[in-house]
Amino acid sequence: MTHVFTAGLLALLAWGQANAEPLKAKPGLWETTTVTEIKRAKAPTNLDQLSPEQRAKVEDKLAQQVKRETRVTKSCLKQGQIDSAEAFTGGSHYGACTRTFASQTASEQVARIECAGANPLVGTVQIRAVDPEHIAGSIEIAYGPADRMQMSTLSELTSRWLADDCATK
Numbered sequence: 505m506t507h508v509f510t511a512g513l514l515a516l517l518a519w520g521q522a523n524a525e526p527l528k529a530k531p532g533l534w535e536t537t538t539v540t541e542i543k544r545a546k547a548p549t550n551l552d553q554l555s556p557e558q559r560a561k562v563e564d565k566l567a568q569q570v571k572r573e574t575r576v577t578k579s580c581l582k583q584g585q586i587d588s589a590e591a592f593t594g595g596s597h598y599g600a601c602t603r604t605f606a607s608q609t610a611s612e613q614v615a616r617i618e619c620a621g622a623n624p625l626v627g628t629v630q631i632r633a634v635d636p637e638h639i640a641g642s643i644e645i646a647y648g649p650a651d652r653m654q655m656s657t658l659s660e661l662t663s664r665w666l667a668d669d670c671a672t673k
Contacts, residue, residue, distance in 0.1 A: 524605070524608035525608060525610050526586050527610060527611075527633050527639070528611060529581070529636055529637075530636045531583045531585075531586060531668075532665060532667055532669065532670060533578060533665070534579055534581055534663050534665055535576065535663065535664055536639075536663040537574065537576045537662050537663075538577075538659050539573070539659065540574075541571070542571045542573065542656075543656045578666070580670030600619065601620075602619075603617050604617075612630070612632050614628070614629070615628070617629070623648075625645050625647045625648075626646050627644055627646065628643070636665070638663070638665070639662070640660075640663075641660075644656070644658050
């Protein structure tokens with residue numbers, strides 16, 4: 505399950521747009537803390553049609569499937585990664601992805617992404633430069649075909665710049 509989350513997270517964050525303004529962030533060593541809530545199934549659309557007892561059982565079962573993870577990672581970011589909007593990100597999803605930007609400025613990047621393939625996903629990512637040494641954001645992803653059981657994640661992340669020199673890792 506973690507590899508599915510990682511692939512989706514990397515896909516959502518690894519975007520680029522030639523005419524976009526780069527996020528105002530310093531190159532160097534960064535530490536990112538990501539808190540993720542993973543739901544293994546989405547709620548049925550007919551909850552309002554269930555009796556109160558049935559609805560309570562369904563909601564309880566869904567709540568039991570929620571898992572929270574916190575990860576702290578360090579990464580070395582080059583100026584080119586920041587300029588191409590790869591900063592605080594990684595590789596790509598295993599499938600064809602389309603990205604639509606709502607905003608891509610020095611202080612904020614907001615995009616919707618849709619990826620096809622064996623592991624389709626749909627999501628929204630928002631990254632905000634608090635200042636050149638602090639980044640915050642959120643990522644919401646739904647994995648799997650919309651007409652079947654989906655897994656979803658909601659991640660909140662904070663990143664802080666540690667040093668110019670990545671050797672201090």
